[in-house]
Amino acid sequence: MPQRPNLLLIMTDQQRADTIGSLGNPVIRTPALDRLVREGTAFTSAYTPSAECVPARACLTFGQYPARTGCFSNGMSMPWETRDNLMAALSRAGIYTAGIGKCHFTPASRTFEKNGFAERATQEELVADPNQDDYHRFLREKGYGHLTDPHGVRGEMYYIPQPAQMPAALHPTQWVGDRAVDFLSKHGRARQPWFLFVSFIHPHPPFAPPAPWHKLYRDAEVPFPSVPPESERRWVFINHVQNRYKRRDRGWDLHLLRVMRAYYYACISFVDFQIGRMLQTLEHTGQLEHTLMIVTSDHGELLGDHGCFGKRSYHDAATRIPLLVRGPDVPRGLRCDRPVTLLDVTATLLNRGGAAFQTHTPDGDDLLTLAADPDADRTVFSQWNRGRNAIVLAINRRWKFVYSAPDQRELLFDRRRDPDESRDLAGLVHDPDWPTSRVQRAMRRCLQEALKTMGDTTAMDGDEWRLWPVRTLPPNPDAWLLYQDHAWADQHIPGYTMEPEGEPPE
Numbered sequence: 001m002p003q004r005p006n007l008l009l010i011m012t013d014q015q016r017a018d019t020i021g022s023l024g025n026p027v028i029r030t031p032a033l034d035r036l037v038r039e040g041t042a043f044t045s046a047y048t049p050s051a052e053c054v055p056a057r058a059c060l061t062f063g064q065y066p067a068r069t070g071c072f073s074n075g076m077s078m079p080w081e082t083r084d085n086l087m088a089a090l091s092r093a094g095i096y097t098a099g100i101g102k103c104h105f106t107p108a109s110r111t112f113e114k115n116g117f118a119e120r121a122t123q124e125e126l127v128a129d130p131n132q133d134d135y136h137r138f139l140r141e142k143g144y145g146h147l148t149d150p151h152g153v154r155g156e157m158y159y160i161p162q163p164a165q166m167p168a169a170l171h172p173t174q175w176v177g178d179r180a181v182d183f184l185s186k187h188g189r190a191r192q193p194w195f196l197f198v199s200f201i202h203p204h205p206p207f208a209p210p211a212p213w214h215k216l217y218r219d220a221e222v223p224f225p226s227v228p229p230e231s232e233r234r235w236v237f238i239n240h241v242q243n244r245y246k247r248r249d250r251g252w253d254l255h256l257l258r259v260m261r262a263y264y265y266a267c268i269s270f271v272d273f274q275i276g277r278m279l280q281t282l283e284h285t286g287q288l289e290h291t292l293m294i295v296t297s298d299h300g301e302l303l304g305d306h307g308c309f310g311k312r313s314y315h316d317a318a319t320r321i322p323l324l325v326r327g328p329d330v331p332r333g334l335r336c337d338r339p340v341t342l343l344d345v346t347a348t349l350l351n352r353g354g355a356a357f358q359t360h361t362p363d364g365d366d367l368l369t370l371a372a373d374p375d376a377d378r379t380v381f382s383q384w385n386r387g388r389n390a391i392v393l394a395i396n397r398r399w400k401f402v403y404s405a406p407d408q409r410e411l412l413f414d415r416r417r418d419p420d421e422s423r424d425l426a427g428l429v430h431d432p433d434w435p436t437s438r439v440q441r442a443m444r445r446c447l448q449e450a451l452k453t454m455g456d457t458t459a460m461d462g463d464e465w466r467l468w469p470v471r472t473l474p475p476n477p478d479a480w481l482l483y484q485d486h487a488w489a490d491q492h493i494p495g496y497t498m499e500p501e502g503e504p505p506e
Helices: 031-039 053-062 086-092 134-141 172-186 237-245 254-284 342-352 367-371 435-454
Strands: 006-012 041-043 096-101 119-122 194-199 291-297 323-326 334-336 380-384 391-395 399-404 409-414
Touching: 006 254, 006 342, 031 254, 031 291, 031 323, 041 367, 053 086, 053 342, 086 096, 086 194, 086 342, 096 172, 119 134, 134 172, 172 194, 172 254, 291 342, 323 367, 334 367, 342 367, 391 435, 399 435, 409 435
Parallel strands: 006 194, 006 291, 041 334, 096 119, 096 194
Antiparallel strands: 041 323, 291 323, 380 391, 391 399, 399 409
16 A cells, blocks of 8 residues: 555535534434544534635635635636646645546636546536536436436526436436545555545535435424524625525525425435445455545535525535544544634645645645644634625634625624624624724734735725625515526527517517
């Protein structure tokens, strides 16, 4: 076996931190993740550096905060031409690199070789050309080419729980799991160390588990969301936006909401099943004790908590993520609540792989070094968007501080006494010497200095916050609804489909 460990990074999409059975969730069943908790270290205060898919993955890929990568939202490109990346660095160090599943790299037109992978099996959410996506080609070969929404119907159905349109054997989650198991089996006797990035689209909405997994949890056993009193008073602009375009702002059906949460849990359990298969394969091929495994997610999902849905928010449901590590020299059964981030995952993989970036120093630290001093404090940061749309956060062991530029508003939460984020302490007492007033000033300075150091001051005006105009939703309750359809899917029904001008066809 190689002296350096093999590196297995497993990433889910939009998985909350509180969805692991052995870490306190009494409903969800996650035996594979529970095993990793027992046999490794669980970082219970892990935060995403950006609560949206592309910028979070950019942070992981380049090991830097958004203010350095310049990638602040899904519509932005990653800095491939100016920054070294994780896969390329590991490849130079003599490690065989492979990717399976959702990468969500931008621009999507880059070949996997340019991203640093030796091989890659692609499965992306919305693709411009289904012939360029491995999973779409697989479905067509299996007779499922008619599916226009293989990951679940989006648009109006984006947050409606729905059974998958294909059997479990052909489901996106199973497809990724199958190829991960094949890779691990194939490389069981390889002398060259490897890095495998396994990335699942689920539990990202639409929540579409296959049968029989869609009935693994029933609505009556799933708890209602956590909605502390006066939650709406703590919403910021992006919460209103997301509730609108996800069609969650015109009344609730709590029965439907519990089904939604049940299907979300089922998606996670089906991923857990695939992780269990990977663990078994590593054991059977003699690689388990020589493999560093990291399981995490890019961000969370509000799922009705605080009366909100989606990601991009400051709330823990959206920003706190699962992070489990197992492997050589990893403490067994340790639960570390020192704040960590995806940037630390990058630093860990580089260190354990004997690799380094050529263009920059990563912003994170080795997770095992951090776990060696679990009681020490540390501040991590998170940012979504920039300028007038920015939400920026600073989190340490005790406090979470938030600034939302489109609201001209600061928020402060005591993480120890108020883990549900039910009380905003910002400006609690109009007295600069009040304890929370001092904390608010200190956290503000810490966050602003970090932004200055990292190079994004678009939310600032000198040493103060820039007062961008306060943003509100349009008064029309149907404004800003979200439609997401594949461009290649034929939506035209002769005699029925409205033409772009709004007139019926001849």
